[in-house]
Amino acid sequence: MITVYVSRDSAAISLGADEVAVAIAAEAARQGVAIKLIRNSSRGLFWLEPLVEVATDAGRIGYGPVQAEDVASLFAVGLGNAHPLCLGLVEELPYLKTQERLTFARAGITDPVSLDDYLAHDGYKGLKNALAMEPAAIIAAVTDSGLRGRGGAAFPAGIKWKTVLGAEGAQKYIVCNGDEGDSGTYADRMVCEGDPYLLIEGMTIAGIAVGATRGYIYLRCEYPYGERALNEAIAAAYANNWLGANIQGSGKHFDLEVRMGAGAYICGEETALLESLEGKRGMVRFKPPLPAIKGLFGCPTVINNVITLASVPVILDKGAAFYKDFGTGRSRGTLPVQLAGNIKFGGLVEKAFGVSLRDLLHTYGGGTLSGRPIRAVQVGGPLGSYIPESQFDLPLDYEAYAKLNNMVGHGGITVFDDTVDMAEQARFSMEFCATESCGKCTPCRIGSTRGMEVIDRLVAGDQPVKQEALLRDLCDTMLAGSLCALGGMAPFPVLSALNHFPDDFRPRATPA
């Protein structure tokens, strides 16, 4: 019996993994070869997907990218043998071998919805430890690990939890922010689809730590594959007493449910998300009160990003010091960086903080997909600055980025080659802000539309000096007069484009 792995990750499926899996099953049947086909999570080496792995005594041998029509030839040489698509031992690939995978330790290894697989690969060790600890000790471990929110604002997770533990309330909630609206990011998606028990475990630990018995995962509706995997895993966790009443005989109770978003970027903002969970329009709330004091349905609520919560089990399993040992300055642990856009080797790179952008773009990313020079990279999603080559030695570190008005955010890195038109990108930032504004603040709602018009006139050469001054003015108004970071940070990509790439904003030569 030969064990063969083909990923069920949606990115792999988007490139033909389902067709490959079908072809493998059919070819095996036709040739009478006994195989066990496992639909695993993805390693996150997306340029190699669909990646087919074959278990051998030496380890898993990879082939990729495989298309359905390649399958017959894989069988012809014999599964596990040399073939033009053979990559050798997958875990020896430098891209993977040099990573520090703590949160993504199981990526590509396990069957996402198999609880047995999860348990056999260190799953639920963190929760088992947590069940034997006092709530305050769990929170101290999270605080000591240095873990900061991975959703964008980088707020220390332990401090947030402590506030909720100390808050009065008969009912408390754990809410997972799985809205992952930032372009260039997919780490949350990979956890939901590829390691759903990890998120369930992290949320359960959070619930026990702060005294919350109910949790919600707010998942964007653009992630139907994640929804299915999470619901399958939640059902299995209930069936095996990892959720519900008296978890594993501990006397602790935690209920968990998935709720789907409805295509509004602003619902990634924590207070808008809570409004949405309550069944309302996603309007941003004024703070205070903080969600930790008055959150979902007015109750004390921990709201954390998927990766924040998914980083908790390893901290409780291996200890705060183990986690804190990775990283630099006040940025501790690892960050799953997501290489996106025009990049040759696009994928997930989990590294300790401190790695340089240049390393990520070249050593890992291999430069652009088009083979042309990199001109700009947008880090941290649609509200992140466009970073020019001159800043590529910047170490990945929250403070180092903030110093230059850049943002680590959720760790998405979107690469553009030298054919990019930065005025067009700046205009898109304004357009996106206009489309997604919740409408509460005038600078965000109206200013963004004005911003598009001003950029149009600027590149048309209509009084350019005046238009540029107007654009900068508008950006200042948005920066100062917005309740949340949508209006308050949309100026960053615009201004960075204008400052680093001024030529793109000059009037266009009219075609002869």
Add this chain to the structure above:
Amino acid sequence: MSTSTFERKPPIKLAELSSLSPADIATINGVLARLKELPGALLPILHGIQDALGYVPKDAVPIVAKSLNLSRAEVHGVVSFYHWYRTEKPGEHVIHLCRAEACQAVGGRALETHVKTRLGIDFHETTADGRYTLEPAYCLGNCAVGPSLLIDMQLRGRVTSARFDRLIGVSA
């Protein structure tokens, strides 16, 4: 407990005024019966209706409002706030095309132009033959292998113009 014939009546009287078929109304009532007790039930209910009917018909709004004890304006406000909900019946296939930055970086804008030209429609529109509805999306989490789209909620990556034509069964 027995029900007398006297008590037997359609669940919602409004049905008479609405454009909904009895089957649609039964579907909506089924979704309501299943989900209305959830805390914050409105979004799950609207998803349930759209998943079953393909859209949230305007005439569903008063039925949902009544069942949840909300005003029609509140329900309408929610339906119109969220880009995902549509109030017109879609075509046979719904395409969500990613417009966001990582897809732009690998030819997303050119693909968008091609798709609109090929289908002869803009975003939020349905082809005259009722085959396709085109919607914009802002990231599908497939940013390493774009440009990307969802067709009937199936994800496709590295979509070139030619691949798009094959997807919709047109040979260029």
